Amino acid sequence: MAQTNGRTNRRDIYLKLRHLVLTLELAPGAALSENELAASLGVSRTPVRESLILLAQEGLVQVFPKIGSFVSRVDPAQVADAQFLREAVELASLDDLPAVLDPAVVGELRANLDRQRRSDLGLEEFFDLDEAFHQGLMRLSGHGNVWTTVAAAKGHLDRARRLGLHENESPAVFVTQHREIFDAIMGGNVPLARTAMRTHLRAVFDDIERIRAHSPELFAADASTVPVRRNIVVWE
Amino acid sequence: MAQTNGRTNRRDIYLKLRHLVLTLELAPGAALSENELAASLGVSRTPVRESLILLAQEGLVQVFPKIGSFVSRVDPAQVADAQFLREAVELASLDDLPAVLDPAVVGELRANLDRQRRSDLGLEEFFDLDEAFHQGLMRLSGHGNVWTTVAAAKGHLDRARRLGLHENESPAVFVTQHREIFDAIMGGNVPLARTAMRTHLRAVFDDIERIRAHSPELFAADASTVPVRRNIVVWE
């Protein structure tokens, strides 16, 4: 999307940093330094800086000129916005399902669901499968590329979900809901699919306030939070 | 969104270039040069280049490493994607309208519609008012910020609309449709508002094939179009 052709350091670093932010390996609120990142990644500031600019446009990073760059704290307002967006898009996608479904995509979805049901499913595996599952549903109605836009907009929502599942037990309930959505689609019951989809998406969303009470420091305050530069060591 | 604070050359240039692309003053397919843009804007390559990277992520510009940068040709697939996205979001927003509407936003919308009805309405004025009108509708249901995401994704759609209105007579029919949507909302008739909104959005969309037949060189081919670098003048 961003780059049409060719592998560049910028693209690699952008994807790597984005993954680190979305998986919470780079914690919300963490201070980033173009120089430090460049040194640790073995490149110059240029590709790192350009990656941070892209992440800033996605809202995953905040850049304060002459002050510093920081991983964005999870903003409940942006979580709610992403929730509304994805719900609107995914429900509308269900209304656009064709009479006969693409058997290749259906096969992918079935295989995806099978892997979701494995007993040794790890959390990161689940998130990958979840992402592919929802994109697959969009592809069924020919709107697979719209998922790219939704995915780019739901960074805050994804991080909130990870916070919830980290302290939660297992994603088993979500796997069941995925199955219900899929079965409703295969049965040609669009209203049921819509209901199941809405229930599924809201189940994810409703945990957020509980998580916020548990880890308030990872969330943005009501007013725009002022970031704190990490301490500067003068000697040595 | 992209930048939290402070005015930088990059932000100014990014907004200026984005405006030039969306208004078709930079034609689809036009070759861009970081060096030329930097010289004509009186800055170095750095802010220009960083702006182009942002525009590339939005899909408005294509950057081919070691070859050149080009204003994206209007991609019918991306136009359709944006159409689906905005329709899904704006219709869902109507379903979320609160019982009592914010009088401040209602006043804005009314003033906006009055200006749309002026007889000397210019095309660029109309587009500005149209943008503000649709964002205002989203704000009525508390989803004003989601419009930012939609706006960022609909660059190809906006350019297609401008092509249509350039060769069309006047936006009068769209002004009427705006009025119908607004009246339905004020009357509390959500189903009517949904119908009017859908009609309105699709009226915009349905012109595209006609425009494409008229100006095919501004549209992307089915396969990924290979850009052509402009001629190089050696002597002189």
Add this chain to the structure above:
DNA sequence: ATACGGATGCTTGTATACAAGTACTTCGCG
């Protein structure tokens, strides 16, 4: 006349140097 090949000037990617500004530290003074 035509085909082939090297030279040339453009392109973006990356690295680096300098500029402007912020916040912390630390030293000096009351």
Add this chain to the structure above:
DNA sequence: CGCGAAGTACTTGTATACAAGCATCCGTAT
């Protein structure tokens, strides 16, 4: 001991230099 002010090290923004590669042009040979 407390407080203030200057120093200092860090931050990002911008400009510039160099690297690598592609496309075109032009000359040459057939």
